[in-house]
Amino acid sequence: MYRPSSDMLLLAILRCLALIAVAIVLLIVVFLLIESLPAVRSVGMLRFFGDASWHPAGGAEAGRFNLTPMLIGTVAAAAGAVLLAVPLGMGSALFCRFYAPRRIGGVYRRLVELLAGIPSVVYGFWGLMVLAPLIRQWQPPGQSLLAGILILTIMILPTVALLSESSLRSVPRSYLDGASALGLSRWSTIRGVALPAAWGGIFTAVLLATGRAIGETMAVLMVAGNVVQTPASIFEPVRTLTANIALELGYAMEHHRSALFVSGLVLMVMIVVIVSLASWINRGRVHV
Amino acid sequence: MSDVKSSQPAWMSNRHFDWPDRLATVLVWLVAISIVAIFVWIVGDLVRHGVPHLSVSFLFEAPRDAGRAGGVGPILVSTGLILGVCLAVSIPVGVGTAMLLAEFTRRGGGFGLLVRRSLDVLAGVPSIVFGLFGNALFVIYLGMGFSILAGGLTLACMVLPILIRSTEEGFRAVPDDYRRAAAALGLTRSAALWQILLPAATPGLIVGLVLGIGRALAETAALLFTSGYVDRMPESVLDSGRALSIHIYDLAMNVPGGDGNAYASALVLIVLLLAINGLTFWLADRWLGRRITPQ
């Protein structure tokens, strides 16, 4: 078909620009692979999960490379946060959409948006100064898995709330009117009509929030205590994979550095699985 | 209705008590109230502890005694430079990609799908992994060292999906009428894009910009190993520079007695975010308001 030359030029330029996004993803994977190769080669993938401990500074032979406690830390913190944030976030979304008087709803929504915009380092700092000392008074040492879970909850709650709300908002008005016309109560309308219709979007919100909880670094780093151990209770300190990288990359050399990139790769795999799941749920829709 | 007194039909009596409905209402209100309470708690703490350390000179002075005293002058400059590099790279790439996705790719077309999936992944990549990547690519492989440039480029990769998604939404929100009108007049698609669609899609771009700036200013983990810790006034973008968020982290974790200035810095960061947010929307309102909407 006919295309004027200015359009062809523009299209070519735009294609190149769009390829940059693809290239970045590829480069991330390539660099993670290249950098983790030395450790994978001379330490071997198995030892990352079977070694006695995490003492990676001793070189490939003498060093110990067990990532499992940190993996457990990551999963425990994320799972706890998601378990708390999902009901709270959904409650918040329902409040905004169905319960709040119009004026209050608008203000409340702005407030949740503000919460979403507070930097994680500020949450971490607040957790360090306020939350952890509170927990210490109850169950020392305070900087613990629980502190990490609570801070993560506050952080991902706005994500769940805002995405669920926009999903609820996209439920056609006619469905809700239909339910009201049948004489259903507000809660029955929500449970029977709104939530089922918004289900896909809400599940996506939860997945994205999970991804965020897994990937969060600073807030957890500042409140969770960072002891490399498998926690026996939620009051014990833990270290997550992300915190481990942030703490050690500054001085890590050779195999130690390489091992940190392996943990980056592990994180990346977890995220890709979650994102794929989310886009699988959303297949057929244009946007996540 | 007021004259119905006795012999009411059943539906007019409100004696029936719908327990699940009542319970849900109470719970939902409780959730909302506790979220507001947490917000007030956090912001209140920051303001209460931060304001006493805040002054005009705090914004301009250099930090002294590892940041316990002095201000955040050079740190604000570094933050601004990092943000500048980030936006200078991400805006053209982001707007271009959004244009391609919204205006030139078919639904379900191969290339568009590839780009979209990449963006989805990019949006989910943890910031510390961006830090690893930036450190390996920009700092070491490309030899930029710990520098504002390396930090800004790393952030550009991070904010790209946010920018693209909102801008693309902006393009999609432009009524198809304009595209058809332009086509029917025999205009090239480039002309229609630059003159009509891009201006009409600007609200989306603005939203993306605000979200992207928010993410970039808030970012810490990706900058730890790319732009570095040096708190001197940077002389060029090739110098290492400490971002405000890193300053807060450093004061909180590594500097005993740095709490006061950490609170103040956190307050500055939040006010900065709010100010940029408000300013951008205000500008957009005025600018777009004059151009498009009827008086």
Add this chain to the structure above:
Amino acid sequence: MTRSNLQITTPSDVSAGEVARAVTGASAEDAAKAEHLGVAASDRAPCCMDREPVVCTEHLTVQYGGQTAMRDVTMPIYRGCITGIVGPSGCGKSTFLNCLNRMTDMTEGCRVSGRVLIDGGDINHGTVNLLALRRRVGMIFQKPNPFPLSIRKNLTFPLKEHGVRSGSQRESLMTTALQQVGLWEEVKDRLDAPALGLSGGQQQRLCLARALVLEPDVVLLDEPCSALDPIASGVVEDLIDSLRGRYTVIIVTHNLAHARRLADDVAVFWLEEGAGTVIERGPAEQVFTAPRHPATAAYVEGRRG
């Protein structure tokens, strides 16, 4: 008149005859405008009397995603005449119009077969300059769709894109076009105001001016009055009437009275076997007073459709 002008690339290539056709009928100002473009006004006025086909479709069939929406339409359209297209909703009237300036290209999954000839040239031929074609065949939509720009820019921007370099020339062409649609007096003091601030009828006239300023040969109008109130609709109707003889006008309308008043020729579209097609066409008088097809008869008498 069988030469095809579709390969034109810039306005300066537009042949004298075409511009002359566009401007005859024809004030001194118009002639001066033609002079600006470096061409002289010809003395040959196009008029409906000649019965010279300018647009011809041959076995035109359109499918949307495999579903046939319009089947086998063969129809000549005469120069300088107003051709009315009537028929019930969904019988392919808009589809037919969209074929004539290849707006069908913009619809995904839309397949056009058969031929559309303009001055004997096939517009679906590979070498056709689509932009020049669309400049030559202007289109007005059902819903007024001015650009979200100022009134002035709505007219000058397309001119600029079509290579009219001089700003003063664009201004004078704009003035003429606005006068042509009777909008000049209403907007001359607020040319820089947003076009979306105009009323619906004014917007539609602005869209007409925007199409006319490019000096098309053929003007396609898809139910141009159906989104307007009766008064504005009347104004636009008179305006279309005034285009007779100067442009070849093809207008889709639901309003039979409207078609009867305006059209020289009428084509009746009807759904047959799930796809729209022309069941009757001819001079308006004949179609309205002595319809041959029973469905037409029912339709024009208001019994069906």
